Amino acid sequence: MKVVGLPRFVVLAVFLAAISLAIVGYKAFRKDVAAMQAASLEDITWASYQLEQELGRFREALIQFQIVESGIDAADVNNRFDILWSRIAIFNQGGIGERLRVYDRETEIISRLFSDMKIVDRRIVGLAENDNAEVVELLQIFRHYADELRTFSRMVTLGEEVRGREIREQLQSGVIHTLLLNGLAIAIALASLAYINRESMRYKRLADTNLKLAATADKASRAKSKFLTMMSHELRTPMNGVLGLLALSKQSAVQNSQVRLIEQAEQSGQKMVDLLADILDFSALHSDDLHLDIEPFEIKQLAIAVREQFAPLARREGVTFSVSVTKGCPQHLQGDFRRLRQAFSHLAQYIVETAGVRDAEMEFSFEGGALLVTLSFEYSSDGGAWTPNLILGEEDRTGESFTTDALGPAIARGFIEVMQGSLRVDNPAGERISVIVSIPVEEFVATALNVEVLSSTDAMAAICRAALVGVDVNFVHDGDENSVHIVLIEAGSAAENEFLSQAREITPPAYLIALGTPIDKDAFDFIVNLPLNFHELRDIVGKRAA
């Protein structure tokens, strides 16, 4: 069953709707509560009854004023009038007054009473003792207000009861609506959470499945790589045996025609050995099992090694291939000499074999902390529809079709990537194309070593000097104050012990190299057999310098 997920904006919209509903519900509830609070803050019924009562007290004061020795004088009457006035004044101010005026709009009892009070204000202030006629007139003015205020009070009471009921109903309704809205919001939120939970579980299951698939695929890939590696090893061993026998066959008395056949067989065998080596490298690259051996090397030696490795193919294809090292390039760099040589050889081989190249130049330089190798060549139509895709790795990554000629470029590219380098092609459609490889490497500054030769003859010292030409060493003599790092000792002669004793006095201890087979092999750090192999001596001294 295919599970189709809701778009994210729908889920977001649902969430927003739930939040909006909750806010609307909360606001409605707050509004109802505020209305109830305002209604209950002051009881206006009480205010209307107070007015009615104060009117009665004022009228009573007027009546008592008429009676001699009642104890009520004009000041008392005025006082009662002022209190009554203050009660009326409530109607004109604040929230209480606003609510009371609502009930007075129709009958205008309060308005009329206040108008009459204003009219008689001066008469009250000027009320004289024994002026009963004035009192009677005043009583007459206010007489009917007693009944009217009673009516007003009843009207306020009834009105407030109705209002109270309305507020209660409104509150009840508001609570129900709020509950409904909040319930709806909660339901939507819960539904959303359930949906999100389901989606989350689904994604988790997918992730688990993907992890398992990836693990299975990785396991299968590793198994294949392992099998490939093992088979390559297994095939290379008998093939080396075949090559060895072919080489021996050539040395026996065979006819020239047979020699040619043997050489062809040798070439085929060597090609197969090379191919097996490539498969091993490719397998190592794909299983992330490739380890780089970073060591100091001479850039010039690298250029020569690439040229020598490529020379047979160049001869066979009739291609002029030259290598050069730019001036100012450091003598030594640090890197994996073997992988670099293979990478550049594979690139050159691929280009020559596929692009119809007649001449190719490979230039080695050092720029910005990187080894820069530019392989330039002239594109020939004889080479067919050559494209740099395989070099740039834009084809085989689709995975389905992997041609045999893709192995070399793939290995070269793999090595370059492992060494954190980059590769680009300049002017791919032009007449002269440049494949530029840049690999970050560190410059190696060799420390000049002090070498002393202990020999019974000057000839041995001269031979050693000749062997170490180009290596950054200083030759020192016995008695020099410079510290000695390497001592080359003529071994196997009667003077060996004497030379050893002399060398052991050097502090700190120097590296002792025997020239020839020594009497005491354990006394030396390294042995170079005679006749002296210059390359071997240069190599061991160069490594000591590193």
Next chain:
Amino acid sequence: MNSLLTVVRRFVSGLFVLTFFYASAASAGGEVYLSLTNVSDGVVIELTEDDLLAMDQFTVHTENEFVDGLAEFTGPLARDVIALLNASEIEMLHFIAVNDYAVEVPMSDILDFDVIFAMSQNGVRLSIRDKGPIWVIYPMSDNVELQDRVYNDRLIWQLIKVEAL
């Protein structure tokens, strides 16, 4: 021992009240605006308008149900006035208006809040017709908890008498 302390305290209280009375009568001799009574010891203090105005005046800006918008009220702090009774164990006050309307006010109200005996509103002296001469005002706008009917009922106007219970 306790009874002796009570007698001394009452004597000091009486002496204070008599001194205040003498000063009031000498300075003003006007109409009594507010009468303070300590019910427990029977001490009565009558304050004239001048007595009340001579005290530190405090201003409260507040709204209530009986005024339009924010109003400025000025008058002595209720706790300063009650302090004239020099009684430390007052728990409840009985406020009585000119028309005999009365409310019970806990002493904690005037201790916890700046309740004033307002004599002016927006700079105008309160007359009887304007809820004067004394209107008990709570700082309702500054204290949300005071915006309740309980405190609204305690906004007694035309206050003439305070009894300390």
